[in-house]
Amino acid sequence: MDSRVKDVADVRTAFLFDMVVDLEKPVSMGAGPFGRRILFGSAGGTFExxxxxxxxLKGGGDWSLFRPDGTMLLDVRLTLRTDDGAAVYMTYGGRWVAPPPDAERVDPSEYYFRTNPLFETGDERYAWLNDVVCVGSGYLVEGGVAYRVSEVL
Incomplete structure (x- = not known):
């Protein structure tokens, strides 16, 4: 083994929030040179x-790319508004590997749907979010998508 490799602590996480995003009707851009692009626009939602x-907030969305093998590559941008008025920009990529056709009825543990959220805000009360890397596990819900988001410690 390379002598520069060091033993470091295992990655640990702590629960940050659960989020449900209501979705608009999808907009397909068709099959392009990299796959089939579809916009899943945000119609609102909650996080806690x-x-x-x-x-x-309404107006964000996921500019998803479906590869020929069925895997969805996420490209999400959302605006969150905290209950005390702070605006937080949330962005994440991720993978939903070969989602089953009836994913709403399949247990989320049966498929791989993971994200890597990052945040940006100018509100001092939430400035700590600017330096946080997160991971999320996604699943479908009626009318949208949900995530359990955890901070990487």
């Missing part, structure tokens, strides 16, 4: 955890 909670 021990340190922050509030609403997902």
């Amino acid at each position: 955890g021990p340190r922050l909670r509030g609403d997902v």
